[in-house]
Amino acid sequence: MPELPEVETTLRAIQSFDQDTLDSVTIHNPSLRWLVDPEIHQKLAGKKVTQIFRRAKYIIFDFADYQLIIHLGMSGTLRIMGKNENYFKKHDHAELVFNKNKLIYNDPRRFGSILWTTDNPLEHRLLKNLGPEPLEDGFHAEYLRTRLRAKSQCIKSAIMDGHNVVGVGNIYASEALFYAGIKPQRKSSKLTKKELKALVTSIKDVINKAIVKGGSTMNDFFDVNGENGYFQNEHKVYGRKGKDCYQCDSLVLQITIGQRSSFFCNQCQK
């Protein structure tokens, strides 16, 4: 599963399908987070893409009257193939054949989803209560202060909660908190205005830089052209348990917060 930068990278690569016509949808394996609707071909085939956009980590194909909503979960990828290419890979779940090229949905862990709706996708039950996009102006320190003023949960959980801000996954949560100099286990309501400002800036920077770099990757992620991203070499704390902090003479620590690994420097982060 890609984090937001990987989803954004994927989105950019599949913009080449904009204005194309979807000839057919074949479901090889409907077993994803939610069973893929067996009627999906009848619903979408023959329709033209009017735009492809992203909300949080959902990729949305707008077919005017129908909307296709795709989430890549933890390990999902979209792969572009030529119409005459016919090889399969393990865990290929769905094949979207357009008039020019094909798009293959692959997801080993099956935490992703392929959904359709005729309504405004932003009003879909999974999307309607989401917080602001991290890179938009609406995500600022004062907003976050208001949101978190009465929260008892720790700050890392709070920034990973899509109701507060979308797109901050486990890697970038640790990274942003390191840049902001805030320990991940701090209580959200106890952060100062100055800290919240630094945190917002750090989240924007970390995600922005990762998008520019083409997304980071670990084991599961390949972008749509099959190439690895390379941001993983630049993680300051994530995955660096026991290694030297890049900013001081102490070692990176790992703790568990909300069942997720969290990395931080006990000296640089207050």
Next chain:
DNA sequence: ATCGCCTCCTGCGCGC
């Protein structure tokens, strides 16, 4: 309402 915990899956790297 809020929060922490559990869950869904396969693959991989590690230690023995």
Next chain:
DNA sequence: TGCGCGCAGGAGGCGA
């Protein structure tokens, strides 16, 4: 080389 174990980038859903 093989095996068992723990862990992995998400996030919905549930019970307290």
